[in-house]
Amino acid sequence: MRQRRFIGVMLAAPFLAAGAAVTLVTSSLGAAVTVAAIFAAFGLCWFAALLVAATGHMAFAARAAVAIGGLALAGAIAAAGGLASPVALLAVALPFEAWWITGSRRAAFAGALAALAAILVQPFADAFIPFHAGVVAWHWLLPAAWALTLLPRAASFSDPASARAAQPAGDRLEEIIEAVVLRVGRQGEVLDASAKARSILKLAPELLFGTGLFDRVHLSDRVAYLSALADLRDGAPRRRVDLRVRLPRDGAGTADNFQPFRLELMRGESDQDIFTLVLRENDDVAALREELATAKETASASEVSKGRFLAVVSHELRTPLNAIIGFSDMLLHEMFGAFSDPRQKEYVGLVRDSGQHLLSVVTSILDVSRIEAGAYATELEPFRFVEAVDMCRSMMRPLAEAKCIGIAAQIAPDTGEVNADRRAIQQILINLVSNAVKFTPDGGDVVIGAKRVGSRLHFWVSDTGIGIAEEDFANLGKPFTQIQNDYTRRFEGTGLGLSLVKGLVELHEGTMSIESAPGEGTTVTISLPVNGPKRRAGAPSDGVLAMPAAKPKGDVNGERNGALRKTA
Numbered sequence: 001m002r003q004r005r006f007i008g009v010m011l012a013a014p015f016l017a018a019g020a021a022v023t024l025v026t027s028s029l030g031a032a033v034t035v036a037a038i039f040a041a042f043g044l045c046w047f048a049a050l051l052v053a054a055t056g057h058m059a060f061a062a063r064a065a066v067a068i069g070g071l072a073l074a075g076a077i078a079a080a081g082g083l084a085s086p087v088a089l090l091a092v093a094l095p096f097e098a099w100w101i102t103g104s105r106r107a108a109f110a111g112a113l114a115a116l117a118a119i120l121v122q123p124f125a126d127a128f129i130p131f132h133a134g135v136v137a138w139h140w141l142l143p144a145a146w147a148l149t150l151l152p153r154a155a156s157f158s159d160p161a162s163a164r165a166a167q168p169a170g171d172r173l174e175e176i177i178e179a180v181v182l183r184v185g186r187q188g189e190v191l192d193a194s195a196k197a198r199s200i201l202k203l204a205p206e207l208l209f210g211t212g213l214f215d216r217v218h219l220s221d222r223v224a225y226l227s228a229l230a231d232l233r234d235g236a237p238r239r240r241v242d243l244r245v246r247l248p249r250d251g252a253g254t255a256d257n258f259q260p261f262r263l264e265l266m267r268g269e270s271d272q273d274i275f276t277l278v279l280r281e282n283d284d285v286a287a288l289r290e291e292l293a294t295a296k297e298t299a300s301a302s303e304v305s306k307g308r309f310l311a312v313v314s315h316e317l318r319t320p321l322n323a324i325i326g327f328s329d330m331l332l333h334e335m336f337g338a339f340s341d342p343r344q345k346e347y348v349g350l351v352r353d354s355g356q357h358l359l360s361v362v363t364s365i366l367d368v369s370r371i372e373a374g375a376y377a378t379e380l381e382p383f384r385f386v387e388a389v390d391m392c393r394s395m396m397r398p399l400a401e402a403k404c405i406g407i408a409a410q411i412a413p414d415t416g417e418v419n420a421d422r423r424a425i426q427q428i429l430i431n432l433v434s435n436a437v438k439f440t441p442d443g444g445d446v447v448i449g450a451k452r453v454g455s456r457l458h459f460w461v462s463d464t465g466i467g468i469a470e471e472d473f474a475n476l477g478k479p480f481t482q483i484q485n486d487y488t489r490r491f492e493g494t495g496l497g498l499s500l501v502k503g504l505v506e507l508h509e510g511t512m513s514i515e516s517a518p519g520e521g522t523t524v525t526i527s528l529p530v531n532g533p534k535r536r537a538g539a540p541s542d543g544v545l546a547m548p549a550a551k552p553k554g555d556v557n558g559e560r561n562g563a564l565r566k567t568a
Contacts, residue, residue, distance in 0.1 A: 002192075003052050005101045006062065010049035012149065017041035017072060020087075020142055024079040039506055044068055056274055057191070062098075062107070069094050070114030074121050080139050082122055089143040093113040100153070104206055179280035180208075184265075187275050200281065202248050218244035225263070232267045232275050239265045242282060260285035296407050314366045321359045328352035346418040364500055367427075371503035378421040378507055380532045385418050385425070385457065386411050389448050392429040396437060403442045407433065412451040419532035424504045432461040432524050439522075440465035457509050457530050462523040468516040476514065501526075509533040 020083065021037040048061045073090055078107035080087035098104075098111030180200050183192040190213050193205035201208075208216075217225055228239035244258040260282040267275055330336070331348045339345045370376035386409075393407050400407050418425070436446045440463045450459035468476070476498060501524075505512045508528050516522040 002102055003056070003058055005066075005175070006052055007049040008060055009097055009101060010045045010052075010065065013069075014038075014042040014045045016142070016145055016149075017045075019145065020076050023138070023141070024076060024087075030482060041072070059191070062102070063110075066094070066098060066107075066110055066114050066458045067096075069111075070118050074118035075117065076142070077122060080142075083119065086140045087142050088119070090146060091119060093146050094118075106206065162231060177278065177280070179441075182208065182213065182277040182279065184213075184229075184231055184275045184277050188226070191274070200279075201245065210322045213245075213501040216246040218246070228263075228265050229275070232265055235267075237267055241265070242285070245279075258290075269395065314369070317362050318359065321355050321362065324355040325359065327354055328355060366498070367500050368503060371500070372505065376503070376507060378424060378533075380419050381422060382417045382419045383422050385415050385459065386451055388422065388429055389450070390425050391426060392433055392448070395430060396433045400437050403437065403440070403444075405437055405440055405444050405446055407437075407441070408445065408447045410447055414452050415450045415457065416452065416530075417528075418457050418528065418530050420508055420528060421504075424507065428504050428526065429459075429461070430502050431501050435497055436461050436463035436522070439463070452530065455530055456527050458525060458527050460523055460525040462521060464521045467518040467520050467522055468514070469518050507533070 005027070018038045018041060021034050021041070045065075048065055052058045052061050068528060073094060076090065077083065077085065077088050082088075092115075094115040095108045095111035099108035114232060173345050178196070178200075181194040182190050184190055189210050190208045193208040193213075195205060197203050197205045198305055206212075214222065214225070221241075224241050225243055228241045230241050236465060241263045243261060243263055245261050247257045247259055249257045262276040262282045264280075265275055266278070328348055332345065334345075339348075346403045367376065389409055393409065396407060433446060433448065441447060444464040446461065448459070448461055448464045450457065452458075502512060505526055505528070510526060512527075512530040513525045514522065515525070
């Protein structure tokens, strides 16, 4: 449509220029100059029309037409007697024709600038056109003749739909498919874009011209886009690329709004220098995103329901368990009389021990649920780390002595204080030492060590126990999951200890690593910031972080069953 209008204007303009030359130039400069002006008008205008018809490019021809039109307007006004002549009204023609051809405000602005320049040079026109006609009434014929050219074009103003319907089917490709149709040069510059850009991309088509489309393609997708263009230049008939395009931001969001699109690139048979691009929404990716969002919502609701269920059940169990443990203690101390049979006291002791075990399980479930729900509030305070180690050793000593296991401490003198939740740190140590004692054979050793490295505190619990096999690392730290082998089946447990440790470490913005090999023991190392986590104490947590897959240490040396290291 733009090219047809441009060619039409270029074919008609020389006749108006010829009339102006006869009426304005002949009286001042003679017939020879008049004939030369007429031939120049016809030659330049028809050459521009022929150039666009032959190449399909109108960028250069349009700029040249605006520049030559400005010069012709300046000469016509000067020859007619200056700005006092009615010929000066033709200054309106330049911006109007530019807008009529392209439908672009930018082109209309360029035409207005050319007309303004023609008006501004009038004070200096005498130096170039020393003889000019005076202002006469019949000069009104020139603007009137141009005004008459508006009558055949009035139909397209009153009924734009009928004007579009009159276009050939090839020009209405964007109306047939729900996509943005673009014409692109060999170097990727956009020459034309269909009106569907307004509805699909929420952009005016002019914003895609030149490098407008390339600038909106996601950085990581530009290589694929340029590779497809290179393939078309090398002779490939068609290419297809999935990419993301930056659209105007929705609402008050600050993040870039990239949406998935599918781009089909095609090379025409007649014009090898112009490529056709069809840009449509990628429905497959959009559907996958909707399914992913729905799955995330379902999983989130399931996690919340699970956490609430565990919290409610755990709270309901704590009250009767405290009563069971309390009354069992009273009976064991024979506060209301001695037992008639020693077995009665033994059974009451079993009831108390079972109640205490169940209470510890319930407490662990509550702590894990709070951490996963982001409701575990930490109370930071500075304290000497060695005090937490001494407390842990005191609590674990009876259990260790029953198995003839020694619990040693290797605390560096510069360990000093740490700003953390004292109860959480003690819980971490107790759980780690308890696991170490549980899975270490009689007569083994457990060591608690600590040292300060820069602004972080590193402490570890190592043992000489059974170790962990490579295939079991994937299940470490999962709630309610225990590693099963011939040795561990002899011990009770819920698998919550290490999961709770992971959550407490993450709340302090720390890291945890495990090194182990079957039969060689296990070392669990914790690293915490000495000055405490950066976020405010008690702030919601993102939940328990999952450990990445285990990597065998011995892989470097070709030892498949070497020591293992896992970091969370």
